[in-house]
Amino acid sequence: MDKFRQFLKASRASIIMVMLIPVALGALAALVWDGVFHVGLFVLTLIGAALAHLFSNMINDLWDYKNGADSVNEEEVDAITSHSGYLTKGIWSVRTYTIVTWMLFGVAISCGIILSFFSGWWAFVLGLLGGAIAFFYVAPPLKLGYRGKGLGEVAILLSFGVLPVMGAYYVQTAHMDVRALLLSLPIGLLTTLILFNHHFLHWKLDLQAGKKTLIVVWGEARALRFSKVLLYLAAISLFICTIVGILPYYGLIACLALIPLYRVYGRLKEHNSSQAYLPLMGGSLQATMRFGAVLIVIMIIEGLI
Template sequence: MEKLRIWARVTRARTLPVMVAPVVLGAVLAWQEGYSFQWGLFLLTLIGALAAHLGANVVNDVFDFTAGTDAQAQQLQSQGEALVTGSQALFSGSASLAEYRRLWVLLFAVALLCGLILSLWRPWVLVLAGAGFLLAFFYVAPPLRLAYIGRGLGELDIFLSFGLLPLVGAYYVQAGNISVSAILAALPVGLYTTLVLYFHHFLHWRADRQAAKKTPVVLLGEERARQLGAVLLGLTALLIIIDVLLGVFPWYSILAALTVIPVYLVLRRSRGELKQYLALMAQNMSSNLLAVLLLVLALLVRGFTHL
């Protein structure tokens, strides 16, 4: 039981709802547009996506630890200038690098198996899954290390691998094709998910700077990075409104756009204190999931009224 708790922390299993959200929304959107809901294919899609998500979390910790980024954050944490959110099992000795590597290999193997089974019905799944794997792996892994190159590449990576690809992929598995509506629906959801990572950077941006990890906060500084965060929140709401106007979501989905308001209010109060940035991350994740829940419910209501 203790080992399971350790692996739950190592994989950051608490973040799984961030991946569940786009997969469910993509599948429900396909059903609402008239495609029969394939429960077996949906469960395979969900299991594969969740395994890949957990594997990506482990890979991220392995390469951040070996690059010394987390060690820098650990040192600054004692000074109250950073917060280490990954690699804790490595620092405490409760898990080894070899165990980390075996774990991410196992998780990606599960994701690959799900993809292979799904490809019997939906051959393009392997292309979508392969793209997601490469993006998740090379987010911090050499030679690309997109997060370290920075300049928005890391955020674009997260947008694609944790927003666009899972939603569009889940839609494709159900419908057998990819529609413009699926891509449009993925834009605000992907951006909302990207903001989880974006606000996470504030927790350890000084350590990132020392490790030459060029995150937006490192490049812009705290104040301008907060301003950009506010702009991205506004863009998220705007994309939801545009989707409503284009008919992707029903008119009452406009409520989902309002979920950015609590995040913005917490962002305004965040002024350099780590506790405030933790609250900002928590609020963003809660609002993100609430927005997707509202969108899913709206699609279900529209779907059932058209039966």
């Protein structure tokens, strides 16, 4: 049990819902638009996506450690770290951490292979693409999250929005639909916002380690404005989904979940301590969870209707 708890902490499993929500939305879209819902395929998709997400978390920590972004000297900088600390504190060896990380990937990709036999080879391709993005987000030669050109944010939008929604829809129906792409944008943008806002907690440490996130490149003030723009874009994309009929008009009530997060911005200045960004990070996570939960309920209602 202790080892399992260690694994949950090392993989940051507490935030697994940011992956499971878009998977659920994609599968429910198949029920609403096509009248199909295969429970077994849905469960296998959830398992594969969950393990892929845990792999993403661990490979991120592993390469941040190797690249020097996670440092034992982090207490000397005004920063709140989000990694597990298993590598920097020597709780797990790099070898053990690496083995567990790639075991997760192996099982996740196996789920993709099995799904491809039932739904088509795109199920495997989309899963493999998500794994590649997770790896090269921090690993050389691409290191998308280190370049400060917005590539990391695009990678997150794809990995936690477009790919899981479209992939889950494809698994159920064996075909693609542009509506699934549009449906992925509201939840994908909010998940991107979570990852973007979490950089505010340790951007000074990133600066010291040479990790060029957009916050490091732009500075706090400009990055905060862009953070708010991401929130607006999520709301606008939801509105577009209702206008074109992807979601019913009452889907707009999901925007109510964004109001507490919007209010947090009003309490922030152009320059803030790392502690001041904790409500922004927490608000982003809560808003995304509640927003996604509302959309899931709406899709279930539409499916039953």
